[in-house]
Amino acid sequence: MTHDFSAPGNSERFHPLFKARHVALIGASGNPKKWGYVMLRNLINGGFAGNIYPINPDADELLGKKAYKSLREVPETPDLAVIAVPPQAAPSAVRDCAEKGVRAVVVITAGFAELGDEGGRLQDEMVTAARAAGMVLVGPNCNGIMSPWEKLYVDFPSYHVPPGNLAVVCQSGGIVDGLARRSMIRGLGCSLCVASGNEADLHMEDYLAYLADDPRTNVILCYIEGFKDADRFYRIAREVTKKKPVVAYKAGKTPAGAKAALSHTASVAGSDAVFDGICRQTGILRAKNLHHLFNLGAAFIHQPLPRGKRIGIVTAGGGWGVMAADECVSLGLEMAVLPDETIRRLDAFLPAWWNRGNPVDLVAGSAPDDVLRVVETLLAGPDVAGLLFIGLMPALKFTPEELLHRGAPDDFWGQAIVRAAVELVRRLNGLARQYDKPVVVASEHLISSAEQEARTLHAIGQSGNVCYEMPYEAAEVMAALVTYGQWVSDCRA
């Protein structure tokens, strides 16, 4: 028996997990080389507001917190217990939780079904105990969960991804951490991160069902090695995608990968063609790698959905426009044909030599305000469903001499460049909202320092927007927006 969280109202069963008031850590440690130390340290450093109860039979205090010999001694009932004890001791820890009235457990410990029969038996024992008590169980063999809006960080990395609107659910802890980190360094943040591990109790689809109704989640990213119950996943995912986009990367798509997945999380990868079919029929967008996965997630946080697939391109350099047009058409999008009226309106303010076609190549010398007028003129026309804006730098006001300044964080020009880039992207996204059409931005940053580039991208993210680097990335994002816009429209029809 599994819980059916796809039924309305079942979200509440997840609150002890993702909105825990108090947390116990069974297997907490004072040894910095132990995960029981790292977990406790991260939980404390993350700023969790509730009580934290380290459980360790041999300690009185750990990291400044009073420690308890056993869960029984804890003076109140924590909603959530994190279990980081050896596998043989894990089933009894779960039974202790049940006895105490804990409602949710996260089992970090590895060494269960992924190692074979004996591990599988221990895993079954835990699940039976958890379900008998009505607890939900995450893992085992996982990195934990991060619930940034609640400052609840149960995970290995020492960084704390800030709150945001991107949810991440992965059958690999390392990949959750990688995506959360990327989201953080891009200034975006996460609504919820889950490493689902062996999925002994809660499956991928349970988290999806919860996130579908989570008001802070705009888009869900998944890393999938295999399904415990493909029919149930199919049924639930199809409902979730009506509410918000789900983007998935599937690993184990070749026999070699599938073999590796089996020893990683005891996942049976299944046929890649079947997964493709599931995606098409459930409206899940399939990502081809983790860069692609993240790029789509970042777009769905804030972009309006296009109605149609005719795309306008505004580019600050011929080669970039050629690549953008190529990539759009390769992905099944169409280049909008600019009607005479649009051409006439652009003629009114663009230099005489402008190329009078789509892509609109601004090359050098266009004033920043003219650039925005071009974007607005295209968006205002009936022929453009969405727009790619390729190349920020020429639209900024800086001279090449000013751009030379590499700039420490307190450098005047360095800061000015970051501010100008943020402001331009903000205005582009303002136009996107005003015309309810997506404007996807990609740009090389013609600045000589990678650190300044990193600061720029972070600041753009913090302003609620995204800047990709390459035209192919922008085109892939636009294609996904078009596909999902069509899915939502078909579902409503």
Place this chain on the structure above:
Amino acid sequence: MTHDFSAPGNSERFHPLFKARHVALIGASGNPKKWGYVMLRNLINGGFAGNIYPINPDADELLGKKAYKSLREVPETPDLAVIAVPPQAAPSAVRDCAEKGVRAVVVITAGFAELGDEGGRLQDEMVTAARAAGMVLVGPNCNGIMSPWEKLYVDFPSYHVPPGNLAVVCQSGGIVDGLARRSMIRGLGCSLCVASGNEADLHMEDYLAYLADDPRTNVILCYIEGFKDADRFYRIAREVTKKKPVVAYKAGKTPAGAKAALSHTASVAGSDAVFDGICRQTGILRAKNLHHLFNLGAAFIHQPLPRGKRIGIVTAGGGWGVMAADECVSLGLEMAVLPDETIRRLDAFLPAWWNRGNPVDLVAGSAPDDVLRVVETLLAGPDVAGLLFIGLMPALKFTPEELLHRGAPDDFWGQAIVRAAVELVRRLNGLARQYDKPVVVASEHLISSAEQEARTLHAIGQSGNVCYEMPYEAAEVMAALVTYGQWVSDCRA
């Protein structure tokens, strides 16, 4: 008639261009908004050792250099003249150069064949004058050239890519600049960068022929919109790839892109299938986007070529290993089957729970020296032609607490992490050289600051190595190494 630089000994005709002793800039300006100013500023800032002669009929001095009313007044003969005057004045400027005895001209000016018949006539006039005088002509409608070993920077961006072993030739100035910048911020540098523009005189294949014999160039990256003479390109490229790898991105592969290419550099894009055929038959490696292009270039700078396609994978996390195996097999590589002898040697020092297969999943807890022993054990076996190493961080000695430190550049831990990552990659590449098999590294950097990540990647580059981010990138690089290794072996057979 075009020069045939594919004949031996013709490299010397390029020396006035790429190894110019003295340079004139016709159309130099004191107005920071003019390209004639930017070019002069960049040339001076780049540290060029020869004389620089600004030519401007209305100035006596520009940026501290004595200016001349005309080229005739310059007291010596510069080898190279850069022309940045309006298109109508360009043919007469080229004739002035011929009269003075200049040997090479770079025509920055746009407004020629890419704008239609009248521009085409002006362009022909320039080329006729240049060829009659035995000059080589780069452009027109281009961003110029950068010859970093000579500190000769004739280009728009204010940064100066350092000397290195990567050559870049593009039919788009913006893309040259983007690739050069990427090479710079990754700590690699360039041997030569050329924006070939309309290719009125020198074609893509002329630069390839020169670079084939340039001892400082290990690999050539191209961005191609179309060919002026496809037969000649084919003939020359086939010879070049016997000497060093050529990686090309082709734009204008769809009708929309081809149309954009025509208005960009007057290029006729031709059929994409034909280009694919040319690549296969000439041994050119085709890149699918500019990230891919750069990634392959960075690998060919220093990696040994594999003899075979059986790959070993060492991974610090299950999910990463699954993805790496998937990507390798998807690209036609094979997973090496570890023989009993290799397993036995690994058993001797790995923990009991290691997965005894390929990918070798080290997960957490392996000592750094053990990690290197695993790599060496795999490389020493006869079954592994090359190795992917996925995930640096667990092999470094830092505790999660230490990794928390975000670190300004002078931060102790920040610097320590950079040093440790550089040292690990250096040792991995040392093993690659020792066993004459490629070791391709990809890693998420589990550090919380994008700036520190940027510093790490730059430092790894400066040490002569590369670290990619994602398993798919490492697999793509390995597949290209295998393909080119096979090509070279076939050519020699």
